[in-house]
Amino acid sequence: MDMPLNRIIARLDHPDTGLIVIETAGVDQSVIYSIKNANLPLGYLIILPVLSKLFDAMANPQRQSILCPNCKKLISASEPECPFCGTARPASWWKNNPWTRGFRDSNQFVKILIAINVGMYMIAILLNPRGAGLSLNPLTFLSPSDTSLLLLGATGTVPIDKYHRLWTLVSASFLHGGLLHIFFNMAALRQLAALVNREFGVYRMFVIYTVSGIVGFLISYLAGIAFTIGASASVCGLIGALLYYGKSRGGIYGRRLYRQVATWVVFLGAFGLMVPGINNWGHGGGILAGIVSGFVLGYQEKKRENIIHKIFAAVGVMVTLGVLIWAVGTSVYYRLTM
Numbered sequence: 395m396d397m398p399l400n401r402i403i404a405r406l407d408h409p410d411t412g413l414i415v416i417e418t419a420g421v422d423q424s425v426i427y428s429i430k431n432a433n434l435p436l437g438y439l440i441i442l443p444v445l446s447k448l449f450d451a452m453a454n455p456q457r458q459s460i461l462c463p464n465c466k467k468l469i470s471a472s473e474p475e476c477p478f479c480g481t482a483r484p485a486s487w488w489k490n491n492p493w494t495r496g497f498r499d500s501n502q503f504v505k506i507l508i509a510i511n512v513g514m515y516m517i518a519i520l521l522n523p524r525g526a527g528l529s530l531n532p533l534t535f536l537s538p539s540d541t542s543l544l545l546l547g548a549t550g551t552v553p554i555d556k557y558h559r560l561w562t563l564v565s566a567s568f569l570h571g572g573l574l575h576i577f578f579n580m581a582a583l584r585q586l587a588a589l590v591n592r593e594f595g596v597y598r599m600f601v602i603y604t605v606s607g608i609v610g611f612l613i614s615y616l617a618g619i620a621f622t623i624g625a626s627a628s629v630c631g632l633i634g635a636l637l638y639y640g641k642s643r644g645g646i647y648g649r650r651l652y653r654q655v656a657t658w659v660v661f662l663g664a665f666g667l668m669v670p671g672i673n674n675w676g677h678g679g680g681i682l683a684g685i686v687s688g689f690v691l692g693y694q695e696k697k698r699e700n701i702i703h704k705i706f707a708a709v710g711v712m713v714t715l716g717v718l719i720w721a722v723g724t725s726v727y728y729r730l731t732m
Contacts, residue, residue: 537572545725567607569623586632595699597707604710606631606683613679627680634684
């Protein structure tokens with residue numbers, strides 16, 4: 395059978411034999427298949443759709459449609475390039491896979507980020523339970539020990555200059571110094587990432603988040619900060635991206651968003667000046683990195699997310715996971731052997 399199937403007609407002509415008549419398109423003569431023991435109505439109804447799909451797949455091995463990974467238009471899988479956006483070989487595995495096709499829920503990735511942050515916080519507590527802060531001070535309640543944070547990848551002049559841990563510029567964004575610290579950072583991440591997802595897309599959001607954290611901690615290292623952790627620099631990068639977006643887009647919506655985000659920046663600066671121990675260098679560096687990243691990457695209204703953005707995000711994911719796995723593995727090994 396090398397022709398597509400139009401329909402399947404079935405009938406029972408014998409108590410022990412069911413006859414399924416399959417009519418093929420472009421062929422006058424029908425092809426008859428005999429199936430034993432198909433006389434029961436229930437079994438008949440069950441087996442018929444299965445056979446229909448089986449014969450259809452055999453007759454039409456290439457009749458498949460996909461969504462272009464770039465423009466999301468429905469196209470044939472056999473197209474050498476997308477007829478809408480020109481993407482070459484849109485059905486190739488490296489262009490059309492779960493990562494490049496995107497998330498059904500753009501906030502799903504944010505939930506994964508929050509889960510990783512919470513997981514790293516729990517690991518930091520469990521590495522040295524006796525050293526966890528249990529004071530009545532809400533700022534230090536359930537705070538991991540400095541030793542645990544250092545092992546897991548806190549950054550600053552001490553980890554980088556003394557222990558040569560340059561990779562801590564990545565890991566420090568996933569560590570927190572207490573219950574309130576992680577709560578406020580994750581609440582801000584959940585709110586801001588939803589806005590950035592909508593205007594930039596989930597892949598550019600993660601690139602901005604990652605780059606801003608690295609740049610923020612690099613600037614704080616150059617400023618001489620000895621020991622620092624937290625997702626604040628990365629979250630501030632999202633604020634910077636929204637600042638750029640609001641200013642660049644303009645209009646009623648853009649101006650309102652810009653004024654609202656600018657208010658957050660003023661509040662953040664005042665809070666950092668009044669409360670001791672805040673890494674203002676990291677916050678400022680994160681905002682600056684977010685503005686520049688937003689400008690370089692562009693936003694949805696100017697440039698839709700493409701395969702390049704997805705590759706950048708994939709590299710960021712691999713680097714981040716590699717660093718965190720290394721940090722956790724070496725920390726557990728140290729605790730078990732020392």
